[in-house]
Amino acid sequence: MIPQIQPWIDDSEWLEVKRVIESTYLTENKVTAKFEEGIKELTGAKHAIAVCNGTAALYCALKALDIGHGDEVIVPNLTFVASANAVIMAGAKPIFCPVKADTLCIDVDAAAGLVTDKTKAIMPVHLYGQSADMDAVLTFANRFELKIIEDAAQAIGVEFNNRHVGYYGDAGAFSFYGNKTMTCGEGGIILTNSDRIAQTCRRLKNHGRSHRGTFVHEHIGFNFAMTEMQAAVGIAQLRKLPAIIERKRQIYHAYITGLADVPQLQPVFIDPRCKPVHWFTSFYAENRAELADYLADQGIQTRLFFCPLHLQPCYQGWADPQMNYPVSTSVYEQGISLPSAYGLTDDEQEFIIAQIRQFYQLKTSAKPLAVGCVSEA
Template identity: 40%
Template sequence: MKSAVLPEIFDEAKIGRTPVYQPYLVGNVSRYVNDCLDSGWISSRGEFVPKFETGFAEFVGANEATSVANGTVALHLALEALGIGSGDEVIVPTLTYVATVNTILQTGAKPVFVDSLADTLQMDPLATEQAVNPRTKAIMAVHLYGHPCDMASIVAICRRHDLLLIEDCAEAFGSQWNGQHVGNFGDAATYSFFGNKTITTGEGGMVVTRDPEIMRRCRRLKNQGVSSTREYWHDILAYNYRMTNIQAAIGLAQLEVASEILALKAQVAEAYRVGLAGLPLRTHDPVGSVTHSHWMCSVIVDRCQDRDPLRAHLADQEIETRPFFPPTHTLPHCRGEGEFPVAAGLSARGINLPSYPGLGQGQINRICAAIRSFWR
């Protein structure tokens, strides 16, 4: 494949609002979707579902993968298949998207929150080990904004205490720890293909696991618990979490250009790193032997009082941004014990900048100039 290069041409007169994200729908997307329409296979059966599952497993290095309707139900399905439920505790970083914690609560288990590391933004392994107690059943590692967690430390904690490990890779397609794609370190892992994810199916998600029995449970639970030997016989409480053939068609087309997308996103992140050097902020750079997929290109301003005025300044110039997630332990239905100063500080100072792979060099120059003008 031809190497991806950020476009240099930029016409200020033609630019409007710059969104935080927009999907990169190139290649065979239209062709594959039209194949679904022409064949009539538009629901959860059809040739693209198994093709996408097989192709995805190969790309991330997993043994098997099963597709689902979205990334949230992927998490719920993995937790259910692993037998996590009432009376169990799951250790999770408080600095994460609410879906991570919602799915733990939906199983009847209790989320136990831990703080993050300031440099990587990922869950703190020391705090994680200190949170282990006799009720702990699992650790949920969340690879936030595309940077991997410290998987060597987290895997070691799980082995020492005989805990299950689930990886939330919703934001980490293309991320690697020591040369290994995330999602291959634990008992199960999940991905999201929402419209703002690195590869998208509009909505959609995937569960991967190394254990054939866990995969068998996932496939049965996502398909209404139907018997494999008797038609319309359902003998367990289960769900309809299936992906459609049209979603899978889009996903397969996205997989075909995934390396190009990841290369472009890496160039966008590098352009921000260069363009914002010397300002009272830092970019979210890779730390250690990792591949940061840069789902979001993030900056952390030095002073929390600058964050919201900077976002307002950019909004005035039609540049959309997003704040970092609020610590989930502060949300009304997720209230948890403890103080998490690093997560709180990051949440108060973090901004996600426009991060899509089609972002040109001229647009990035404009965004960087707008940020610089805030401090003049």
């Protein structure tokens, strides 16, 4: 099976982890601090606070902004459930917002109709390695006096207008889960330029205290610490990140070129202001379900798009029944992500492209896709 995604792990991660194990200091300490410094250098953010996972990073950012019971946070309808779950975990209510037909990121024009006196923040999601329109998000947030928490779980290395995403707003959260562009196995990080938010997040992740080694707790907090072993893997991955990003760019362009004349496929639009990281290479595909089954039979693993929040069984009763989400629903039915791992070989990719072309050649009819021409608002 050619995997859809797979981390690049070799001796470099093992050597970093081995040093940690030999030191016998496994809980968060100097290696984690070194990892945080590496993320700050990569992104340009003033503060980087490592935590155990991306959901915890979102939660800490929300609570650091005093978001809780009775508050509402606008969240794009097309995202992984962690975005909305973190809002619920903070005690607030996620309000599902339509997404744009081109980038599939949050549609702030539609969001304007969702603002109430309970709305406290907006959470743009940088989907599949492409930035949301942060110019529009900033204008929207200023207009309605809202906080901005960027869900950048999928966006390490991504830039918008030549600036790394994740701290355009008040704070941003990244994930280093095993399938991300770079991984710690599990892990997350909070970016912010605010001293106050950074201090609050550090207390929240450390049982409510500002420093370890004391049993006086000034605030209510939790244990969201990263381990030294996770950080060690992250340090090795940071060294590899430029090569990973470049390889994913090559894979993306090979797919775009190799499938350019297949009318049943349409690549997802990329905002020219965005410097993406092609976490996945994704297309809208006619006969998507049949294509996925056919490729699986050929030993090729693919991935579907996220199920829209309003269709999730766990959110029935949360979504506004008066709202329609045609773009989210359409792309969920038509979207497919092709194998995009760093380790994908040229021969494997040529085989994938040939099999996709073969599948559609067996089809007797083709109809043009309308995705990207539908307004979700």
